[in-house]
Amino acid sequence: MTGRLYGVGLGPGDPELITLKAARLIESADVIAFHAGVGKTSNARTIAASLIPPTAIEEELRYPVTTGETAHPGGYAGAMAEFYESCASRLALHLSEGRMVVVLAEGDPLFFGSFMYLHDRLADRFETQVVPGVPAFAAATAVLASPLVRQTDVLTVLPGTLPVPELARRLADTDGAIIMKLGRRFPGVVDALRQAGRLEHALYVERASMPAERWMPVVDVDPATVPYFSLIVVPGDSVASDPQGRRDSLVGRVAREERAGASRPIHPLRVIGLGPGPDKWLTPEASEALADVDHVIGYGPYVARVPQREGLTRHASGNTVEVDRARLALELAAQGEKVAVVSGGDAGVFGMASAVFEAAADHPDVPIEVLPGVSAVQAVAAKAGAPVGADFAVVSLSDRLKPWSVIEKRLRAIAEADLVLAVYNPASRSRTSHVADLQKLFLEHRSPDTVVVVGRDVGRAEESLTVTTLAELEADTIDMKCLLIVGASSTTVTTAGQVWTPRFVESE
Incomplete structure (x- = not known):
């Protein structure tokens, strides 16, 4: 008979914030496992110390590295993956022998917690249960005694380890925000807050619910004093995030300037x-x-x-x-x-x-x-070769702003004129048959061997380019991420797989 694995959330630090269920499981455990930083005592074990039974086997899971350099051939990611495999193997031995294993997790086990990596490796082999805990940001907002978001505000939780431009973008695009994982990343986080225009009201909270807790405006924080157990609270602002609210605010400002006699170019x-x-x-x-x-x-x-x-x-x-x-x-x-x-x-x-x-x-x-900017048809054509090197037409298959009968009439004229066709907006979740309709219409006027290029996400990491024929085009695989180029009768594929259309046309 195998044992059971529990991932138990301890909350943000105050032992009185441990849930009754978490406390009961800790007191009943055969094995207590907890993570510890390099050269540090385990904060999780410290929080739960009074509940750990003297008969429990303790498994300290000490990280081989935190954020520093490592000689591991796989780098930081490789070192950590190897570490979690080792931890999982150690706990699996106890579980195989029928012991009840409780893994202590600060905050909530599945919220930026290390337990999730053990869960990934053990949950399919052993019966597993997760006990939620109070997350650190909930304790932080309680310390501030200030609402984080109201009504329809959107809350975004961000790791401070994001690149500064990406962090700034996300801060600018949300109402309320929590930024975690600060430490040595703090100066970059402050820079991102400044770029996003959110620095003025951002609040720093350190060790929320613990005896050493403190809070202050972010602008007053000494970066050299920021520990890992800290976060930033950016209160939501419904007016600032709502287009109509922004519009009303700006109108009011302009009206005040006009009353003051100011004029703006x-x-x-x-x-x-x-x-x-x-x-x-x-x-x-x-x-x-x-x-x-x-x-x-x-x-x-x-x-x-x-x-x-x-x-x-x-x-x-x-x-x-x-x-x-x-x-x-x-x-x-x-x-x-x-x-x-x-x-x-x-x-x-x-x-x-x-x-x-x-x-x-x-x-x-x-x-x-x-x-002007580089158009999608230019990007796909360039990846394919030169399929629009001669006369071509561009059509959107979206019938949101024009009826399908008009689109069909234009497609028929293009097909009859033997023009290369570039197709924007070929399909969507509500428009699933238009590509098949186009294919059927063109086959009435073009050879089944007519070259077709399908470009998907061209220029992005997920880019793909497919060269096929009008007859073999799989219409049901096309979506809004695609742009199609249907060749003319003269469009050719080279031995290297590139597509081009001659500039010259023979007289009829």
């Missing part, structure tokens, strides 16, 4: 194409413009690609509110704000440029500048 509203994905495809012109604006507006994933910096306000929204985004941008620009609207690829190719001009009638005094 109107800057051009910049509509910027970010390219299909990688930073190296962002043009120097676009980078320079983004570094100069006060507001960036766009679809969430595109706004996320703009580096956060001090003084920049980000306005991210969903995928089907283009005109609303444009109106917000124009309103801000009309108030004298420096504003950029961003699109993936080229803003003028199924991007935000048209939406901005559509909404611009109400703001005739706001000049509009469109900055």
